[in-house]
Amino acid sequence: MKEFDLIKTYFAKQLVKRKDVALGVGDDCAILSAPENKQIAITTDTLVAGTHFPEDTPARAIGHKAVAVSLSDLASMGAEPLWISLAISLPRVEQSWIEEFCEGLFELCEYYNVQLVGGDTTQGPLTITTTAQGSVNKDKFLTRSGASRGDWLYVTGNVGGAALALEQHYGRLTLSQEDKEAVFERLNHPSPRVLAGQIIKDYASAAIDISDGVLADLTHICNASSVGANIVLDDMPMHAAISHYLPQDKAYSLALNGGDDYELLFAVSESNKVAAETALSNANIPFSCIGQTNASGKITTTMNNKPVAIDIQGYQHFASNE
Ligand SMILES: Nc1ncnc2c1ncn2[C@@H]1O[C@H](COP(=O)(O)OP(=O)(O)OP(=O)(O)O)[C@@H](O)[C@H]1O
Ligand SMILES: Cc1ncc(C[n+]2csc(CCOP(=O)(O)O)c2C)c(N)n1
Ligand SMILES: [Mg+2]
Known part of the structure; x- marks a missing residue:
């Protein structure tokens, strides 16, 4: 043919x-x-x-x-x-x-x-x-650049499943059959958050989809919006299988840097918080509030109210050329 x-x-x-x-x-x-x-x-x-x-x-x-x-x-x-x-x-x-x-x-x-x-x-x-x-x-769309200091940060669904599948693929971890099926589903059949996007366009100040990793894509929002952010790791919706294989620090590093999640990360002002959460709940869209933007100019992460350091190493083509 x-x-x-x-x-x-x-x-x-x-x-x-x-x-x-x-x-x-x-x-x-x-x-x-x-x-x-x-x-x-x-x-x-x-x-x-x-x-x-x-x-x-x-x-x-x-x-x-x-x-x-x-x-x-x-x-x-x-x-x-x-x-x-x-x-x-x-x-x-x-x-x-x-x-x-x-x-x-x-x-x-x-x-x-x-x-x-x-x-x-x-x-x-x-x-x-x-x-x-x-x-x-007309002129009613979300961008990476609209977040203001003090906006709440949200993510739909959960993160890290696809990254865990890639750990299995590259032979760095051996997963149970059940977990393998669940995470390869995340890697192979991501569900674009089209409905969530339609809903949050009326409430969010900025948004991005998570392809490179939550922290890398948050960096894009922060740079475009000239804000910093603090992420509360305790509130991060991690794929359930990750904790079966990795200690907490490595689990966060993988889930927040692995990418391929195709969830939405978005910012909502204090005044839109309740309305945004209600609209998403009414549409049965899972979401988590994971932190807040600020004036620091940096991205920080905390756990149990204490600072913890996580390297931001989102997926970048040509990274191995350096
Ligand atoms: N070769 C190119 N020529 C022109 N513009 C480009 C080119 N490659 C990327 N861009 C633009 O650069 C910006 C960032 O691209 P990138 O592919 O990182 O987008 P993204 O949304 O972060 O990634 P993804 O497609 O994984 O969601 C986009 O506006 C994109 O259209
Ligand atoms: C075999 C294999 N190895 C690694 C990855 C991870 N990966 C590749 S590109 C990308 C970011 C999005 O791409 P882009 O920025 O080009 O849109 C990610 C997270 C994968 N999916 N498959
Ligand atoms: Mg994108």
Whole structure:
């Protein structure tokens, strides 16, 4: 099967058909109708085999994750997902692999009514690049730069599960079968917090999605907002399996620096605190208040009201080049 047959057989066959897509897969460009009185949020992510997912990851999980990481970026800005494009480089055509990849990809697209509107198919090392587009009400979006001193900091869900899966993958820890299944689910099937993003856009002052690690992504908010922050480790929602394998200090270091959580980290002013918490609770979204921004210009961590030092070493490409 060659390039054009692949596109026709797999990528042009999606169930989602949006009215705002005048022209989808098949021409030089897609033609999309911008929603009235809205602005478009657009984000691009690349997943490289061996860098962003273990080489033996099931195709279905890779398809899922390719959509999830981009929708997670839209979620962090409070955007509603609309369209996605897919650039895929494949070493060879293995039809069963592509079928499963498309199942993972389209399942999440269908859930969020996102249409695949175009892309590019090439031969090469397994690499997937997604560009997702979403809409926000005019000038009503979240950024990293809106936090003020004294805002409360929150995280959705829990953190560290994916990082624990990678410890198993790289042979640094040996997990029980039950824990392995739970944490590989977190690594392979992250659920983008799209609904949470829609809710907090009315209450939060700043937000980011956690891809590099809570502390590294908090650094992005703090730098962009010119604030410091203190994180209360006692309140950090850690994945339950981590404490089975690591002493407390190593558990925090892994969970807060590992990344791949795809949860939202956001700031809320004192005056919006109750309303934000009520709205998230009403929507059954798990969240934890993990600290507060301040004027220190630094990020500090405390446990039992005492300072504890945790290195901030979020995921950075090219880190090993130095
Ligand atoms: N090659 C590039 N050209 C232009 N802009 C880029 C390029 N690479 C990254 N950026 C921009 O730099 C900013 C930070 O990128 P980064 O990929 O770290 O985003 P992120 O949201 O922190 O990561 P993630 O995609 O994992 O959530 C974004 O605005 C992104 O669009
Ligand atoms: C096999 C394997 N090794 C390591 C990791 C960890 N990892 C890779 S990229 C990244 C940050 C987000 O990427 P980006 O900044 O490119 O969006 C993280 C936490 C992984 N997922 N799979
Ligand atoms: Mg992001």
